Amino acid sequence: MFVTALLDPDFCYRVARSRDARFDGQFVLGVTSTGIYCRPSCPAMTPKRANVRFYPTPATAQAAGFRACLRCLPDAAPGSPDWNLRADLVGRAMRLVGDGVVERDGVTGLADRLGYSARHLNRQLIAELGVGPLALARARRAQIARTLIETTTLPFADVAFAAGFSSIRQFNETVREVFAATPSALRAKRRTAGGQVPAAGPGTIALRLAYREPFDAPALWAFLAARAVPHVEVVEGDTYRRTLRLPHGVGSVALTPAAGHVRAELTLADLRDLGTAVHRCRRLLDLDADPVAVDTALGADPALGPLVAAHPGLRVPGAVDGAEIAVRAVLGQQVSVAAARTVAGRLAEQYGEPADADGARVFPTAEALAELTPAALPMPASRARTLIALCTALAGGDLVLDAGTDPAEAMEALQELPGIGPWTAGYIALRATGAPDVFLSGDLGVRRAAAQLGLPDDPRALDEWASRWRPWRSYAVLHLWQSETS
Template identity: 85%
Template sequence: MTALLDPDFCYRVARSRDSRFDGQFVLAVTSTGIYCRPSCPAMTPKRSNVRFYRTPATAQAEGFRACLRCLPDAAPGSPDWDLRADLVGRAMRLVSDGVVERDGVRGLAERLGYSARHLNRQLIAELGVGPLALARARRAQIARTLIETTALPFAEVAFAAGFSSIRQFNDTVREVFAATPSELRAKRGAKAVGGPGLIGLRLAYREPFDAGALWAFLGARAVPGVEEFDGDTYRRTLRLPRGVGSVALTPAAGHVHAELALADLRDLGTAVHRCRRLLDLDADPVAVDTALATDPVLGRLVAAHPGLRVPGAVDGTELAVRAVLGQQVSVAAARTIAGRLAEAYGEAVEPEGARVFPSAEALAELSPAELPMPGNRARSLLALCAALASGELVLDSGTDPADALAALQEIPGIGAWTAGYIAMRATGAPDVFLSGDLGVRRAAARLGLPESPSALDDHASRWRPWRSYAVLHLWQSELQQ
């Protein structure tokens, strides 16, 4: 049994109201029938009246209702699922991305390469519930968000959240939140944070959080027409399973404020999940910083930027294409090339001048001569797009980083640096070290670390399993010179 599932440990966390553990487990109170975050401000119940579960879905399956005070369903996601590359971790990420609603349990199992029966058995063994219960909890959370932040009729809310009927929607909301949809909406006044035609919501994270460095990283690489950064808010268009959309992300006290515009509201949960992965919001920064700070050199960098996150991606295909475009050119040059591709082959959306980044299918149909880059790199890009368009290569939250690294390096022209960069950002791999990166090597030399890639790799082994975060710290140190 892991520490987080040890009842005595969990109860000590609950008594201390330590918000770092929000999302890593929930506590259910048998005397009230309610489950809460560990940091819930309510009086801590007696030890004999408390049970602990890995996920809200598990607590719901046992008959407990979500606390309307601490909103445990809106806590940051568990860093365990965000990092694990095993079957359960990959399944949890795909459920969060809405695969069950789109493709069913069979589709989820096929995506993972297992039978539906085996997947169900593994999830029940690990979590106590199967994929349907996990998807139901996700639908309930989406429904509450739409109830509280929009004026949509409840029938449309039910449809957008993925419920098959208004009756199922009503029953689930009452069961999970101990309130009717009308009662939830009556309390929404202070929470309605979206503008006209927008869905506004708060994306929770664990402190510390170096928002400045993260927004600066994204802003420096913003592709014209696709992304925009004004110094405070990062905006971008989104390609989602059922249509297009856009999001504006602004750091605020204790959360990230998100405003979403969606062509199809059924994409809300998927959009939120992908924005969280883009910003690495489900990380455990204390665990990362504590581990890296043990290195005398890296410790100084961690102290200067506590809570540094690894930027992810809202679309693995887009990230992979942009990584190839960035080979052997500056960040500014890569932005320019990506902007030209978006303008020429991306789908036009509102407002005027905005584009959704071109799909792999659209780019795979081009010839090398139509791409604004050297011939060899153009051929590598087209081979990558062909693999992505055919489904031979998949880069999303359910992809095993090791599989992605191996598959990418089989494509001519994609070497260790490009494959590692894609795996780090597109799959969210926490333990990729880019020893061949020029910026990493410069920072290492300046800090007195080994300069050769092989020697630097050996030194970086002490930073496992957080070497991706070490890369970000080294890059950040270069920016400050």
């Protein structure tokens, strides 16, 4: 039996007995008497302590011979916040596996992205999680397959293809092993139960993206609305819509907050991009965060406490495309948010690819922008040169901004480019990598809000003061920004 030092069995059992949903996704429990693994908040009767084993991921439980509970659906829980906190090999690997890199590039491709050999990567993952990248990817495929089986009427051959299985046989075997039911039985059961989510429009897949309470959706949606790029993003009421550039084609998503989840309506050119699209939307909305841990830490600070109390569950807006965020950060240098979005919209209209017949466009690629001359860009020449240098580094692979990027390394590499200083590099790291511990001490809004709280407004002194907010300084930045708009 695999046991990780990161899990305290007695603590985990107390969590399971209390059915504390905050820990859903942080570990699963396997019940030896039933052969089923569950999320900690499963409503079923808590088994005896002697019959319970604890595992850090569903893949680990599956490798130990357990099948997923069809009552609590442990694979549908929010992801573990640990992977966003960690910039080490395992944390970066887990984020890339979630993005679908193994399905697209294989284990060797995953290892290459991380800068290690496949053998070393496999050894590190097994040492900490009990399973290697293939098992983690298999669990991801099973989750996508179950989602498509239960929420669409797609033929099972199409479901298998979209989930990343190499054959119908592999798809059938995996579904039976993980869920102890055939694909037909899963679909029939969900129909009998009345369906998982309301039906979406033609060609659209509707899903529920779970999160941990509390969740300050209004503040997050307001942040996205203020920066929405014309032709790419729009906020209509409580729905945020945007186009997506995905590995196998373009797509779009509409995200609407609801009780206990965010409703996502995805339209994809290629169904193989479903898992990647979901993963990137979750990162955009910071849905795998542990808001109780963040709010408890920051709320204990006398200065930040009132801000946290006013906005419990505030999230750090992430990105669906790191390169896009980097370009937009450069466009926002020394100009207002409104001016930056206007320029970004002009670039999208001129150089972005059409996403639908209604005029929506995907944001231009770094490759397309790298080919332009400074004179072709609607901005001062110095900023245009910075933008082209950035896009050239992104297009050539010298700079990578994705789920597997180390935030510290990204900030260092960004500041080596002409015209990119600490603020721009920090903002890109905060949003493009989802780093929870980036502090923008040089940001005018942060300094102004800090001064109103009686904190130092000198960047160096403020940075030193903010060290007490580790490892959640990105959330502190959002609270300071939010205090400026409240």
